[in-house]
Amino acid sequence: MKTIDRSFINGEFKPTRGTKLFDLYDPSTAEIIGRTVLGDELDMLDAIGSAREAFKTFSTTSVAERGEMLLRLHEALEKREDALVETAILEYGSPVTATVGRTRAAANAFLEARETLLDYPLEMKAGKKLVVMEPVGVVGAITPFNADYGHICGKLAPAIAAGCTVVVKPSENNGLETELLCRCIQEADIPPGVVNVVEGRGGELGPILCGHPDVAMINFTGSTRVGKEIAALGAGTMKRFCLELGGKSPNIILDDADIDKAAALALVIGFSNSGQACHAGTRLLVPKKRLDEVEASLKRAVTKLKIGHLRDADSFIGPLVSRKQFDTVQSYIRSGLDEGAELLAGGPGHPEGLGGYYARPTIFTKVSPSMRIAREEIFGPVIALMAYEDEEQAVEMANDTVYGLAAFVSSADPDRAVRIGRRIRAGMVVVNDTIGAVVAGPAAPLGGMKESGLGRAGGRWGLEAYLEPKVIA
Ligand code: NAD
Secondary structure (H helix, E strand, C coil), X not given: CEEECEEEECCEEEECCCCCEEEEEECCCCEEEEEEECXXXXXXXXXXXXXXXXXXXXXXXXXXXXHHHHHHHHHHHHHCHHHHHHHHHHHHCCCHHHHHXXXXXXXXXXXXXXXXXXXXXXXXXXXXXXXXXXXXXXXXXXXXXXXXXXXXXXXXXXXXHHCCEEEEECCHHHHXXXXXXXXXXXXXXXXXXXXXXXXXXXXXXXXXXXXXXXXXXXXXXXXXXXXXXXXXXXXXXXXXXXXXXXXXXXXXXXXXXXXXXXXXXHHHHHHHHHHCCCCCCCEEEEEHHXXXXXXXXXXXXXXXXCECCCCCCCCCECCCCCHHHHHHHHHHHHHHHHCCXXXXXXXXXXXXXXXXXXXXXXXEXXXXXXCHHHHCCCCCCEEEEEEECCHHHHHHHHHCCCEECXXXXXXXXXXXXXXXXXXXXXXXXXXXXXXXXXXXXXXXXXXXXXXXXXXXXXXXXXXXXXXXXXXXX
């Protein structure tokens, strides 16, 4: 059993000064596989100080130098791909094919940021005035548990491209993954202090990072609840923010859609990353006149999803990350039943033959828009199916949410689907496909409207989040 008792500060693994412990579990079995010594205020202050000092010189490096560093980071992750994948399967419980995909995407984030940087005019003219795009400063990056490498690298890559230095506060659930990632970063030979990583509880380290006057920006991915706390914590020192928050995305099946195709797609959209995906299309909106067909098709399709057997290439659903997440999902399933929704598939408890934190992929039908399972983000494999009368009502129901992260539309007529997509208040709308269509290059802006966030990641939009325009006249 491994104990993570070092923080990555100023290019070195330094003994963590905090004393509290956090147990790490294999979510497939609920057995303890490791332990993290959580950092405390002194570790966090040390990391912020190191990032502040490094910023003085790192912010003056050339585009070519930073481009080289981004290449080295990409190569360092590529070199350790097998170990990164194995660690994420063990600690996070995600099936191998998806884990390989996410690990490669994390490594490729550095290439994408490099390409964007090489194309981006860091100086431009506004009439006779000179406009200079400067790195914003020290960035606090706070990440969730559902794609450790991807979230950390997705923030480091544009920050480094811009010339910023970073203090990362990763999710406490990913200690083994984060430690291995730090080894890759160390091997990439980035100047000391450019990347610093401190493990710890969000409630304890978050306020230090978010309130510190030497930190210019907070880039946070996580729940809307914590996002709001962070915005309040950072307001006193007028932080810049990029907030990628929760979602409850609608997936509209239009009346002209191929029902079997749309139903199979709905399961991928709703259950990808074992339902622990911010963009998951968990509100399935179905035309009343085709409801029976959709229900029958979903019932057939769900039996074909492979659960468990995480190292099999065709495995699709793994366990939830933790006991806490498992309990949350169970309580939502019970609330759906209590509020009168009907089970089309799944339900409470574990899938047959599996223990740990595995939940049953669950589809509710006869859901009304006021039920909790229709309104609140569950972050587990639970789909709520609701029927609509006509296109107008479908759009209204899709927009009836505080969230605005993603939306999905299935139709035989892509132009019709795009017309509807234009009316949905969401940062990303996908037609006849999964979120992969949005993430695939060339880079596009990724992020949410309404309470799903502030700012965008990806491409030049993502780079600009780390830059401040300055005019010299
Ligand atoms: P969370 O909000 O509970 O925690 C996220 C991070 O914030 C963790 O590192 C946690 O330790 C830290 N944190 C907690 N309290 C804090 C505080 N007071 N101050 C500062 N930091 C604090 O989220 P989670 O459970 O790890 O992840 C699931 C959530 O993340 C879901 O809501 C999901 O939608 C969201 N998410 C959003 C996106 C996106 O791109 N929009 C992507 C992935 C996940």
